[in-house]
Amino acid sequence: MNCQKCKAENAKTYRYCNNCGSKLFDEPKDNYNTSVNKAKIFFFILLAYIGLLHVLKFESTYVTSLVCDIILQL
Numbered sequence: 089m090n091c092q093k094c095k096a097e098n099a100k101t102y103r104y105c106n107n108c109g110s111k112l113f114d115e116p117k118d119n120y121n122t123s124v125n126k127a128k129i130f131f132f133i134l135l136a137y138i139g140l141l142h143v144l145k146f147e148s149t150y151v152t153s154l155v156c157d158i159i160l161q162l
């Protein structure tokens with residue numbers, strides 16, 4: 089694998105150039121991890137929402153709009 093910066097030859101196992109030290113290939117973007125984290129946050133909020141509904145039976149509309157706001161901002 090040739091370095092994109094200095095064109096030096098590097099072994100395939102190298103992540104960084106042996107000559108100039110720059111990255112040999114872009115690391116995979118963490119789209120998967122980000123969506124997993126978002127799903128975790130979503131379920132956490134959902135659980136908190138269900139818990140809050142049990143506590144605040146009178147203000148369920150307010151809690152619902154609040155949770156919707158949070159989820160839309162994820």
Ligand SMILES: [Zn+2]
Pocket residue numbers: 091092093094095096105106107108109110
């Ligand atoms: Zn290089």
